[in-house]
Amino acid sequence: MDQKALQFLNLFSISLLTGYLTAEYVWPFIKRRLWNRSSIQRRLRHEEELSYGALHPDEISTGFEDIGGNEEAILRLRQLTDLLLAPPTNASRLLHAPSGLLLYGPPGCGKTMIARALAKSSGVRFLSLNLATIMDKWVGETEKYIEALFSLARKIAPVIIFVDEIDALTRKRGAGEREWSSGMKAQLLTFWDGLQSDRTEGVIILGATNRPQDIDEAFLRRMPVQIKIDLPGLEQRAAILRILLEDLDTPDVIDVDLIAEMATGCSGSDIHEMARRTVLNTTLSKTIPDTESFLTELDLLQSEKINCRRYI
Ligand SMILES: Nc1ncnc2c1ncn2[C@@H]1O[C@H](COP(=O)(O)OP(=O)(O)OP(=O)(O)O)[C@@H](O)[C@H]1O
Ligand SMILES: [Mg+2]
Numbered sequence: 396m397d398q399k400a401l402q403f404l405n406l407f408s409i410s411l412l413t414g415y416l417t418a419e420y421v422w423p424f425i426k427r428r429l430w431n432r433s434s435i436q437r438r439l440r441h442e443e444e445l446s447y448g449a450l451h452p453d454e455i456s457t458g459f460e461d462i463g464g465n466e467e468a469i470l471r472l473r474q475l476t477d478l479l480l481a482p483p484t485n486a487s488r489l490l491h492a493p494s495g496l497l498l499y500g501p502p503g504c505g506k507t508m509i510a511r512a513l514a515k516s517s518g519v520r521f522l523s524l525n526l527a528t529i530m531d532k533w534v535g536e537t538e539k540y541i542e543a544l545f546s547l548a549r550k551i552a553p554v555i556i557f558v559d560e561i562d563a564l565t566r567k568r569g570a571g572e573r574e575w576s577s578g579m580k581a582q583l584l585t586f587w588d589g590l591q592s593d594r595t596e597g598v599i600i601l602g603a604t605n606r607p608q609d610i611d612e613a614f615l616r617r618m619p620v621q622i623k624i625d626l627p628g629l630e631q632r633a634a635i636l637r638i639l640l641e642d643l644d645t646p647d648v649i650d651v652d653l654i655a656e657m658a659t660g661c662s663g664s665d666i667h668e669m670a671r672r673t674v675l676n677t678t679l680s681k682t683i684p685d686t687e688s689f690l691t692e693l694d695l696l697q698s699e700k701i702n703c704r705r706y707i
Pocket of ligand 1: 461462463464465500501502503504505506507508509603604605635638662663664665667
């Protein structure tokens with residue numbers, strides 16, 4: 396074999412070896428580095444996105460003074476949050492309050508209001524998790540989003556992570572479930588447990604739902620304190636109405652107790668809607684809102700609701 400052929404063979408085997416080493420070791424290493432970097436960047440991007448929704452307590456306009464009734468539920472929630480946010484030093488581990496709480500009950504009865512007011516009164520941030528945004532993510536992106544949620548919560552603690560309509564996110568797992576959905580739930584559970592195991596202080600997960608029966612057992616177990624926010628009773632309806640009428644000039648011509656009595660079965664949201672319509676209509680007709688005008692709107696609202704249910 397002449398000199399040139401030998402040189403060519405040498406060069407060829409060196410390039411072959413280099414190619415092999417690059418493909419086997421160098422490229423996977425670079426790929427991993429690039430992936431890690433983009434993964435961190437994605438998490439940070441999600442954190443930033445989520446942080447826009449994190450309200451400082453001073454930015455929250457709802458306070459407990461705006462909520463009619465529910466005194467017991469509010470008292471219990473306040474005691475638990477105080478304990479979670481500032482556990483007594485040297486206290487037994489058993490005294491550690493659970494990091495997850497659940498508010499459940501019919502729609503329009505004040506669950507979201509209470510959650511916001513709780514954050515305001517405790518002086519902690521309120522981080523509301525928007526389910527539509529989560530569901531909207533690409534496969535694989537949802538997990539990153541959840542990771543970002545927990546890492547942001549740790550950074551800005553003390554914070555209440557509020558998950559409205561939590562049943563949509565934590566529905567019972569089962570056969571036929573989409574892979575991304577079960578992956579997302581597993582991820583959520585893992586991060587949730589992380590809070591407990593590393594004793595993260597100042598992060599409370601507060602869920603709210605109309606359908607507690609749809610929530611997976613595993614999630615219910617992580618929200619052992621479950622507080623019912625029910626339809627308001629007579630006194631509570633009157634209290635809600637009084638709060639709503641506070642800034643009207645003519646509260647004396649309105650028989651709040653009678654309206655509250657006639658509003659049996661109405662939620663706080665219905666009472667709000669009745670009052671809103673009454674004030675709107677009387678303003679348009681340049682009349683003064685009185686008991687009669689409230690009762691007329693209440694009648695209309697109730698028959699609308701009956702018709703709407705019949706249609707469904
Ligand atoms: N206890 C209450 N005191 C004063 N206003 C109330 C009360 N409950 C409900 N409302 C009125 O009803 C509206 C809706 O309440 P909220 O959104 O908190 O209900 P919700 O229980 O979270 O309903 P959903 O289950 O549909 O999310 C409030 O903005 C408020 O105007
Ligand atoms: Mg709500």
